[in-house]
Amino acid sequence: MKNTAIKLLIAFSTAIILASCNSGPEPLYDLSDTSYPLRNIDSSRVYFPDDFEGEISVISFIFTHCPDVCPAITANMSNIQRGLKDTTDIQFIEISFDPQRDTPSVLKAYKKRYKLNDQFTFLTGQPETVDSLLKKMEIVAVKTFSDSLVQDSSNYNMRHSNTIYLMDKNGRIRAEYPASVIPPEHVIEDIQSLRNL
Amino acid sequence: MRLPDPITFILLVSCVLFLGCSSESKSEKSTNEVILGKVELANGWARPAAKGQTSSIYLVITNGTASRDTLLGASSPISDVVELHQSIQHDDGTISMEQAGNQVIAAGEKLNLEPGGYHLMLKNINRELTVGDSLSVTLNFARVGSKTITVLTKTQQN
Ligand SMILES: [Cu+2]
Numbered sequence: 399m400k401n402t403a404i405k406l407l408i409a410f411s412t413a414i415i416l417a418s419c420n421s422g423p424e425p426l427y428d429l430s431d432t433s434y435p436l437r438n439i440d441s442s443r444v445y446f447p448d449d450f451e452g453e454i455s456v457i458s459f460i461f462t463h464c465p466d467v468c469p470a471i472t473a474n475m476s477n478i479q480r481g482l483k484d485t486t487d488i489q490f491i492e493i494s495f496d497p498q499r500d501t502p503s504v505l506k507a508y509k510k511r512y513k514l515n516d517q518f519t520f521l522t523g524q525p526e527t528v529d530s531l532l533k534k535m536e537i538v539a540v541k542t543f544s545d546s547l548v549q550d551s552s553n554y555n556m557r558h559s560n561t562i563y564l565m566d567k568n569g570r571i572r573a574e575y576p577a578s579v580i581p582p583e584h585v586i587e588d589i590q591s592l593r594n595l
Numbered sequence: 596m597r598l599p600d601p602i603t604f605i606l607l608v609s610c611v612l613f614l615g616c617s618s619e620s621k622s623e624k625s626t627n628e629v630i631l632g633k634v635e636l637a638n639g640w641a642r643p644a645a646k647g648q649t650s651s652i653y654l655v656i657t658n659g660t661a662s663r664d665t666l667l668g669a670s671s672p673i674s675d676v677v678e679l680h681q682s683i684q685h686d687d688g689t690i691s692m693e694q695a696g697n698q699v700i701a702a703g704e705k706l707n708l709e710p711g712g713y714h715l716m717l718k719n720i721n722r723e724l725t726v727g728d729s730l731s732v733t734l735n736f737a738r739v740g741s742k743t744i745t746v747l748t749k750t751q752q753n
Binding site (some may be wrong): 415467555561 | 604617642643644645648650651675679682685687688690691692695710711714716725726749750752
């Protein structure tokens with residue numbers, strides 16, 4: 399009886415070790431067990447990360463009322479796309495952490511303004527859903543008001559994380575970068591090694 | 596055509612120099628001549644944005660004069676509110692944006708307004724800015740007064 403338990407334990411541990419050897423270093427976050435219902439720019443329902451499994455995803459977080467850093471993040475995502483010789487099986491996802499103002503149509507206009515192609519997906523959703531996803535991925539986004547006395551409910555800025563994540567084909571976050579400043583080559587290199595796993 | 600004799604020529608030149616140096620001179624635009632160097636605005640560009648939204652302008656300000664000057668504010672026909680802002684990275688890696696106060700630019704120094712740092716923020720713009728559109732912005736300095744630059748709307752490439 400005890401023997402069987404030990405055998406099982408050994409078999410189980412071996413399986414875990416093999417599994418982790420198979421897929422490189424430990425993921426930073428494993429999102430594969432949860433699915434978050436979000437909205438695409440045409441308002442259609444998208445399940446994140448389920449709908450994106452099977453391909454490598456470059457993920458960033460923005461709000462479109464951001465006039466300085468977020469466009470720099472989007473520009474960097476675009477640079478990564480441009481720097482890739484082969485963009486098959488790669489998708490670029492930008493998730494809004496300001497669902498209150500970033501409706502699907504606002505994100506649609508943003509995507510158009512920055513001339514991004516169909517490899518780019520912009521996602522928003524119910525504030526509670528977005529919040530729980532951000533929490534899971536440890537993305538910080540807090541409203542800030544320039545005048546602390548007048549907290550106009552729609553006129554605010556945000557203090558936010560500056561993060562790009564690389565997610566593997568199985569919904570696991572493998573790498574993180576400072577979004578607005580990371581040289582695209584670094585991300586491209588990691589995409590190549592993820593492809594070769 | 597007969598060339599003026601040397602004495603007339605020297606008198607003419609002196610006259611021009613005198614007028615140029617005199618700050619009292621009402622003749623034409625004298626502001627450029629009274630300053631030794633210039634405050635120059637260069638490499639300006641703006642981000643695209645929808646009408647009613649927020650755009651930002653980036654540029655390099657060079658104080659080529661012999662004294663320090665202070666950037667006091669800015670204005671543009673496209674927005675009632677143009678503010679100098681600065682994006683700040685905090686210890687936890689998050690980024691926020693704050694209004695930056697008046698900026699002193701020492702003689703011979705530059706102030707770079709670039710993504711992730713200083714920018715002129717234009718709130719609630721009164722027309723859409725798409726790639727290729729131009730707009731003007733006027734910067735007000737304590738010493739040299741106002742300087743205007745026309746910038747193009749484009750998307751960031753680097
Ligand atoms: Cu700003």
